[in-house]
Structure formats: C-alpha cells, structure tokens
Amino acid sequence: MKDNFRVLAINPGSTSTKVAVYDNEQLLFEKVVRYSNEELAPFDAVVDQYEFRKNGILKMMAENNIDIATLDAVVGRGGLLKPIEGGTYAVNEAMIHDLRQARRGEHASNLGGIIAVEIADSLTIPSFIVDPVVVDELADIAKVSGLPGYDRVSIFHALNQKAVARSIAKEFGKPYREANLIIAHMGGGVTIGVHTGGKVVDVNEGLYGEGPFSPERTGGLSTGHMIDLCFSGKYSKSEVQKLVVGKGGLVAYLGTNDGREVGKMIEAGDAKAKLVYEAMAYQIAKEIAAGSAVLHGKVDAIVLTGGLAYDPLLVKLITERVSFLAGVKVVPGENEMIALTEGALRVLRGEEKAKEYK
Numbered sequence: 334m335k336d337n338f339r340v341l342a343i344n345p346g347s348t349s350t351k352v353a354v355y356d357n358e359q360l361l362f363e364k365v366v367r368y369s370n371e372e373l374a375p376f377d378a379v380v381d382q383y384e385f386r387k388n389g390i391l392k393m394m395a396e397n398n399i400d401i402a403t404l405d406a407v408v409g410r411g412g413l414l415k416p417i418e419g420g421t422y423a424v425n426e427a428m429i430h431d432l433r434q435a436r437r438g439e440h441a442s443n444l445g446g447i448i449a450v451e452i453a454d455s456l457t458i459p460s461f462i463v464d465p466v467v468v469d470e471l472a473d474i475a476k477v478s479g480l481p482g483y484d485r486v487s488i489f490h491a492l493n494q495k496a497v498a499r500s501i502a503k504e505f506g507k508p509y510r511e512a513n514l515i516i517a518h519m520g521g522g523v524t525i526g527v528h529t530g531g532k533v534v535d536v537n538e539g540l541y542g543e544g545p546f547s548p549e550r551t552g553g554l555s556t557g558h559m560i561d562l563c564f565s566g567k568y569s570k571s572e573v574q575k576l577v578v579g580k581g582g583l584v585a586y587l588g589t590n591d592g593r594e595v596g597k598m599i600e601a602g603d604a605k606a607k608l609v610y611e612a613m614a615y616q617i618a619k620e621i622a623a624g625s626a627v628l629h630g631k632v633d634a635i636v637l638t639g640g641l642a643y644d645p646l647l648v649k650l651i652t653e654r655v656s657f658l659a660g661v662k663v664v665p666g667e668n669e670m671i672a673l674t675e676g677a678l679r680v681l682r683g684e685e686k687a688k689e690y691k
C-alpha cells in the first residue's frame with residue numbers, strides 16, 4: 334500500500350482563500366490570498382467567484398513549482414449543505430448540485446468542494462470535504478427558537494472549532510469528549526461554539542442569523558428593525574441579504590473588513606473606529622458569557638481563535654470582560670489546513686471510509 338500522499342487543501346473564506354500542499358502531515362507550502370471588499374464586489378453570487386479563485390490557486394501552485402500532476406487528492410472546505418454529521422465526505426454530484434444552487438445560502442466555503450472536484454477530476458484523483466460549516470450537533474433544547482417551524486440551525490466554523498478544541502483538550506490532558514470549552518472563532522464571520530461531551534451543543538448561526546457583528550456581517554439584529562427594512566420597499570431580497578452578509582459589521586461602519594486597517598484607524602485617533610471595534614469586542618464577550626450558562630458555569634477554558642485573534646487589542650478587550658468565567662487561551666489564525674489534510678489522509682490510508690452525501 335502507498336505510504337506517501339500529496340494533498341492539496343483549499344480553504345475559501347469570506348475574506349481570503351488559503352491554499353496548502355502537504356506530503357502526508359508535512360507542510361510543503363502554504364499561502365493566503367486576501368481579498369478586499371472592492372475585489373469581490375463585482376461578483377453577484379459567491380459561485381461566480383469560482384473561476385477567479387480557482388485560477389489564483391493554479392497560478393500559486395505554478396509559482397511555487399508544484400506540479401499538480403504529483404497530487405494524490407484534493408480536499409476543500411465544505412459549504413452550506415444540508416445539516417450533516419462531522420467527518421470526511423467524498424465530493425459527489427448531489428453535493429456539487431447543492432453547493433452550486435446555494436439553496437442554504439451563499440458563502441465562500443461553497444466553493445471548496447466545487448474547486449476541489451474540478452481540479453481532482455482533471456487529474457483523476459479523489460476529492461473530499463471535511464467538517465463543513467453545516468455540521469449539526471445542537472442539543473434539542475438549543476434548537477427551539479420561539480417560532481415553530483423555524484428551528485435554530487448550526488452554521489459555524491466547524492472545521493477550525495473542532496481542530497482547536499481537540500488540541501486544547503490535549504493540552505489539558507483530557508479527551509475532547511471530557512472538555513467543556515467555549516470557542517470564539519473570529520474571522521470574516523464570528524461564531525462562538527459551546528463544546529461539551531465531544532459535541533458543539535450550541536453555537537450562534539454565524540451567517541445570516543445570530544450573535545455578534547463581525548468584519549463584514551451584522552450578526553443578530555432587532556427583529557423589528559429587520560421587518561421595517563424588509564417592508565420598506567427600498568430593497569430587494571438579495572440586497573437585504575448583502576446588507577447582512579458582506580456589507581454589514583465593520584465594513585458598514587468603517588468601509589473595511591480588515592482588522593489591521595481598523596487598528597491603524599484607531600492608532601490614528603479615529604474615535605468612530607474605536608467605538609465600533611470596542612462594540613464588536615463587547616458583543617463577542619456577551620456571547621461568550623451566554624455560552625457559560627449553557628455549561629452551568631463549568632468552563633475549562635475560553636478560546637479565542639481565527640484571524641482577528643492576531644490582534645492584541647481585540648484579545649485584551651474581550652479578555653477583560655470574560656476572564657472572570659475561565660482562563661482565556663489565544664490560538665490565532667486557524668488549524669484548518671492541517672485539519673482538512675488529516676481528514677483526507679485518514680481516508681487515503683484506509684483508516685476511515687469517506688462518508689456519502691445524499
């Protein structure tokens with residue numbers, strides 16, 4: 334049996350595409366391409382960014398002298414599919430159909446499977462997705478919304494939350510299923526997951542729904558304001574969706590989705606930037622504190638992760654509000670590329686069978 338596998342991992346996020354090539358667990362090359370709001374503005378639908386992002390990946394591979402013919406598999410971040418259990422899934426037609434239709438909504442992660450299968454098929458090698466954003470482990474009590482027929486749903490940074498949770502539990506010398514963690518992933522979107530018993534039993538729906546505002550999303554809004562906005566006659570459905578996802582949060586107030594730019598504005602004495610950034614930290618801290626009630630206050634650790642966790646100011650603003658609940662660990666960036674690769678390797682090595690998306 335073959336014992337060395339070369340895997341291309343593709344991770345489209347709302348503000349970036351991360352690409353990595355691994356020989357087994359050994360990283361050969363990794364690159365992050367960040368996109369400004371202006372660069373993505375011309376694309377009406379996320380699926381329209383497919384060619385733009387795929388060509389960027391192939392160019393990056395060529396510039397780094399990696400011959401795609403040497404790949405054994407391609408793995409992509411999984412998108413807005415039907416709610417499913419975690420794990421590694423083979424990309425199939427049913428999945429591509431649902432991703433292209435974007436029936437459960439638009440998000441860059443929809444492109445992960447689509448780009449992965451396109452590159453893999455041209456090389457006749459397998460393609461996978463791992464722990465997509467729709468992994469659903471919500472407790473029954475967390476699903477009840479207040480409006481029958483509209484259960485709360487699980488859409489979050491499942492891949493990174495799971496990877497970070499496992500590594501933090503290991504640090505504590507506990508199996509993941511015995512750790513009680515509150516993990517705040519702070520990227521283009523912000524999701525705060527409550528991990529207990531090896532599951533994410535509650536999490537804010539991080540796309541159109543709930544929780545803090547983020548670099549480019551509004552998070553939860555007053556239902557009354559949303560009703561007024563939707564019936565004002567000023568906006569189409571897709572315009573309202575764009576206000577909430579893509580043009581909300583930091584972008585709406587400050588014109589940028591880049592935490593570093595906001596940092597510079599604050600350093601330059603911009604009072605509005607300071608207020609808005611502090612408000613984002615305040616909302617994140619409140620959501621973390623809400624998670625502590627889910628765990629009856631028994632919290633082993635609070636973890637801050639994602640791109641924004643690189644920012645010491647944001648980390649400080651959140652920590653000073655939540656450190657009374659538990660110790661705060663900071664894991665900047667994300668472990669998504671290795672998590673994707675490991676998911677593919679488990680299947681390539683025959684340790685697991687790829688799950689089928691139906």
Ligand SMILES: Nc1ncnc2c1ncn2[C@@H]1O[C@H](COP(=O)(O)OP(=O)(O)O)[C@@H](O)[C@H]1O
Nearest residue numbers: 346347348349520521591592593640641643644
């Ligand atoms: N060093 C940093 N300081 C402040 N913000 C940062 C830093 N690095 C990245 N970010 C911000 O993190 C956010 C992106 O996080 P990331 O997890 O990469 O997002 P996504 O995967 O959702 O595209 C952006 O707002 C980006 O500007």
Ligand SMILES: CCCC(=O)OP(=O)(O)O
Nearest residue numbers: 346347489490520521522
């Ligand atoms: C859709 C939930 C995951 C998410 O928000 O990812 P990004 O931060 O990469 O947009």
